[in-house]
Amino acid sequence: MASVSIAINDLFEFEGKTVPAARPDNTTIEAMVQRQFRFLPQPLQINITDKDVSIVFAEEASTAKAEAQRLAVKAGKRAAEGDHSKAISTLKRALELQPSLSVPGEIWRWLTLLWVMPTAPRITSSTCSG
Secondary structure: OEEEEEEHHHHHHHOOOOOOOOOOOHHHHHHHHHHHOOOOOOOOEEEEOOOEEEEEEOOOOHHHHHHHHHHHHHHHHHHHHOOHHHHHHHHHHHHHHOOOOOOOHHHHHHHHHHHHOOOOOOOOHHHHOO
């Protein structure tokens, strides 16, 4: 089993909502968690405290993890080459296989650039020199 913990206030920020002055009831919090984390393997075990939520879910199979890592590397290469649509579709597939995917730093940098700036210039050896 794997788990993730998150502050209740962050659930509101993820949805672009103002954090309420009073803590919402557990039913509201659980609905937000179910909605925001539906990509995780189901069922989710949700534990709510005064300020935090922990979510426990089944870990992905080792073969799925290996394939997801391979696809993440491929997505990073595609992004660096300027093939943004292919990079996005490849990364989506990787995340379907392993929602808890941890991407190496250099690859993550390229993919973040892609999301922030979808028309990012293609990186070539000539743009890297000098």
